[in-house]
Amino acid sequence: MEDEDLLYRPVTELAALVRDGEITARELTEVALARIEALEPRINAFTHVDADGALAAADAIRPDDPRPFAGVPIAIKDNQPVQGLPLTFCADLFGDFRANHDANYVRRLREAGFVVVGKTALPEYGILPSTESRRNGPTRNPWDLGRTPGGSSGGSAAAVAAGMVPIAHGNDGGGSTRIPAACCGLVGLKLTRGRASWGPDLGESFLVTNGVLSRTVDETARILDLTAGYEPGDASWAPDAPEPFATSAAREPGRLRIGITSTAALDSVVLDPECEKAYREGAELLSSLGHEVEEFTPPWSAPGLLELFSASFGPGVASTIGFAGVVAGRTPAAEDMEPLSWYMWERASELSSQYYLLAMTQLQAFARGVVAGSAAYDAILTPALAERPVELGVLNGVTDDPAGTFRRSGQFTPYTAIANTTGQPAISLPLRQGDDGLPSGIQLIGRPAGEGQLLALAAQLEAARPWAERRAPMVTATA
Numbered sequence: 001m002e003d004e005d006l007l008y009r010p011v012t013e014l015a016a017l018v019r020d021g022e023i024t025a026r027e028l029t030e031v032a033l034a035r036i037e038a039l040e041p042r043i044n045a046f047t048h049v050d051a052d053g054a055l056a057a058a059d060a061i062r063p064d065d066p067r068p069f070a071g072v073p074i075a076i077k078d079n080q081p082v083q084g085l086p087l088t089f090c091a092d093l094f095g096d097f098r099a100n101h102d103a104n105y106v107r108r109l110r111e112a113g114f115v116v117v118g119k120t121a122l123p124e125y126g127i128l129p130s131t132e133s134r135r136n137g138p139t140r141n142p143w144d145l146g147r148t149p150g151g152s153s154g155g156s157a158a159a160v161a162a163g164m165v166p167i168a169h170g171n172d173g174g175g176s177t178r179i180p181a182a183c184c185g186l187v188g189l190k191l192t193r194g195r196a197s198w199g200p201d202l203g204e205s206f207l208v209t210n211g212v213l214s215r216t217v218d219e220t221a222r223i224l225d226l227t228a229g230y231e232p233g234d235a236s237w238a239p240d241a242p243e244p245f246a247t248s249a250a251r252e253p254g255r256l257r258i259g260i261t262s263t264a265a266l267d268s269v270v271l272d273p274e275c276e277k278a279y280r281e282g283a284e285l286l287s288s289l290g291h292e293v294e295e296f297t298p299p300w301s302a303p304g305l306l307e308l309f310s311a312s313f314g315p316g317v318a319s320t321i322g323f324a325g326v327v328a329g330r331t332p333a334a335e336d337m338e339p340l341s342w343y344m345w346e347r348a349s350e351l352s353s354q355y356y357l358l359a360m361t362q363l364q365a366f367a368r369g370v371v372a373g374s375a376a377y378d379a380i381l382t383p384a385l386a387e388r389p390v391e392l393g394v395l396n397g398v399t400d401d402p403a404g405t406f407r408r409s410g411q412f413t414p415y416t417a418i419a420n421t422t423g424q425p426a427i428s429l430p431l432r433q434g435d436d437g438l439p440s441g442i443q444l445i446g447r448p449a450g451e452g453q454l455l456a457l458a459a460q461l462e463a464a465r466p467w468a469e470r471r472a473p474m475v476t477a478t479a
Contacts, residue, residue, distance in 0.1 A: 006031050007163045008471075011072050011219050014166060015113070018063065018071035025061035025071030029054050029115050032073035036117065036164045042474070044139050045149075045159040047078045048086045049118040057115045068226070070113030075159050075168040078119040079126055079152075079320075080210070081201070082106050085116075090133035091124050093324035093336045104197040104231045105210045109169070112226045120155030120168060122176075123397060124338050125317050128405070129179045129413045130395035131155055134338050138392045141183055142472035143438050147389040150180030157184040157213045162475050167219060173208035174313060175416025178428035178443060182384035185430040185439030185470055186213050187458070189220050190416075192449045193423030195238040196227045203235030206312060206360075207420045215468040217429075217459040221249035224451065238449050248452030249459045256457060258286050259296040259377035264386065264414035265305055272387045278432040278440035279383040285431070285464055286381065298380075299373025300366075300418050306410060308366065309417055311351065311359035317341070318348035343402035367422040371448060378450075379457055382415045384428045384441035415443055425451045427458050430467045437473070 006014070006028070017023045033051050040046055054073070061071045076082050079089050081099030088094040102110065110116065124133040131154025132138035141149040142162040149158040153170030157180030160168050170177040172190040181188025191209040198205050210227065214220045224245045230237045241248070260283045262271055271279075287293040321341065325332040334342045374380055390412055399405040419426035426445040434440040446454030462468075 007035060007073075007166045008215070009166065010216055011069055011166050012222065014072045015069045018061065019065065021063035025058035025115065026055060028071055029058040029073055029117065032117050032165055035162070039162050039164060042140065042145060043142060043158050043162055044137055045120055045155040045162065045164060046075070047088060047090060047119045047121050047136055047155070050085055050116065053084065054115050054117040061113065065113060067111070067113030068222075072114055072167070073117045073165045074109060074114040075118055075120045075156055075165045076106055076116055077122060077153055077156050077169050077171060079122055079171065080106055080169065082116055082119065085119055088135065089125050089320060089324070090122050090136045091324055091337060091341070092135050093321070093328050093332060095328060097327045101200065103201070104199040105169070105227055108227045117165060120153070120159055122152040122155060124341050125320055126152035126173065126176060127317055127340055127344060128152065128395050128397060129175065129409050130390060130392070132392055132396050134398055140392070141389055142474045143184065144389070145474060147391055147438075148183060148395070150183035150389065152176040153213060154180045157181060157186055160184070160186055160213045160215070161472055167212055167214050167223070169210065170213050171208055171210045172420065173316070174309070174420050175413050177211050177213065178384060178416050178426060179413050181213055181428040182430070182439065182441030183389040185467065185472070186215060187217055187220050187430070188213055188428040189224070189451070190419055190426045191224070192238045192425045192451060194234070194236045195451070197229075197231035197234050197237075199231045199233055203233060207316065217249055217455055217462050218246065221245040221455045241452055243452065245452055245455055249455040251456050253453060253456035253460055255290050255292065256378035257292045257376065258379050258381055259374060260293060260381040261296055261298045262383055263298050263301065265300045265418055266410050266414045269386050269411055269414045271383060274388060274434045274436060274440055275383045275385055278434070278442050279381070282381055282431050282442040282461070285461060289460060289464060296377070300370050305366070306407070308359055308363045309421060310347075311356060312363055314344050314348045315351065315356060317344045321345050338397035339399055340397035340402040340405055363421060370418065370422050371424065378447060379454060380445040382443045382445070384415065384443045385412065386414050387412050388434070388436065388438055419445050422448075424448050425454050427454055429458055429461060430470070431461065431465055433470060439470075
């Protein structure tokens with residue numbers, strides 16, 4: 001068994017190897033830690049590696065451990081608390097703060113037997129779709145070290161694409177799981193609003209959902225089965241699925257009606273030809289699989305949409321900055337953060353409660369219109385990105401033009417935030433390997449609370465065009 005191939009295996013296979021005694025949990029964890037040590041200097045995917053804690057957890061796992069993923073390494077994005085590990089949001093203001101508890105989502109992963117090997121990088125406070133914070137430096141895409149792995153879950157995506165870990169946690173408030181999945185050739189599912197708990201710290205989140213970056217639809221479905229469901233104190237939650245998501249993913253989806261559009265929700269978006277190729281190829285493949293595919297005019301073009309979205313997204317960022325200020329014991333100041341973060345903090349501070357509530361009401365009305373306007377379709381196909389993974393430095397929070405940088409980020413990723421606004425599930429799939437050698441993804445948006453059908457459709461596409469065996473050239477050259 002070659003070590004460099006081991007962590008590219010599905011997590012179900014890795015768990016079976018540990019369960020059957022073919023490899024110990026410690027040996028598997030050591031392989032992950034060795035890969036991290038070898039590749040991290042060039043990729044910079046991690047903010048913290050907990051080798052001692054991971055090995056201690058692995059040593060407690062025996063071959064007969066009944067947990068479904070006992071001994072499998074995983075990394076957690078550095079915006080979720082993991083007991084005893086740093087929690088920084090890649091922001092200087094957090095200093096050396098360490099969490100004193102696990103997030104509910106992390107707790108469920110641990111209860112399933114996953115071994116946490118460390119925390120992964122994000123842009124400061126998770127604002128941008130490129131992972132290159134002042135505190136942690138740029139995270140590099142294993143497919144091209146001069147380009148972004150996406151964001152905000154860019155560290156997790158880079159770690160999986162490089163074979164440092166077989167799977168990693170991410171979350172998605174405007175595309176932050178789907179964008180890095182598209183940049184790095186992975187599967188990224190944004191859940192239905194309320195599908196997984198945000199406890200114990202939050203009762204709910206309007207925009208953000210937790211999830212994973214994986215290589216296959218089956219792995220994503222199985223993790224969803226572990227992490228979905230109500231936790232005491234949740235303010236709201238999605239309805240229970242009629243069957244396990246992994247069961248749904250293994251079913252033939254039947255003949256579905258698919259609406260396709262490359263029309264973005266923002267003005268002046270220019271779709272890269274390679275991104276359009278992936279989108280058109282996805283439409284042709286869906287049609288060849290027997291689905292009813294038709295172009296449609298999307299109901300999401302609206303003046304001032306970016307401003308409305310910012311009225312929800314900005315205060316969420318500001319609340320995290322405020323929490324960092326509490327941790328630091330002082331009022332946040334400009335020198336504590338990148339100019340973009342300071343811009344978001346100031347903008348949120350200037351919003352009146354009346355304006356915020358009005359904007360949220362308008363955003364919810366817009367979302368209702370989008371859901372109603374696309375209700376005739378079982379799924380919507382769009383490009384995942386409007387551009388190829390941008391070069392590092394293009395979207396950096398250390399900028400002289402914060403507002404312009406934020407708008408520029410929308411030109412790169414104009415298709416993903418719609419599903420966060422409506423609360424619908426959406427998935428990014430690495431359908432095509434581009435002519436430029438980089439992954440090229442598509443996005444499918446499902447019906448409200450319809451992850452099961454969406455996963456079945458995604459798995460059908462994966463079976464028709466398998467992608468899990470693709471390897472980044474940087475990793476191949478290293479192996």
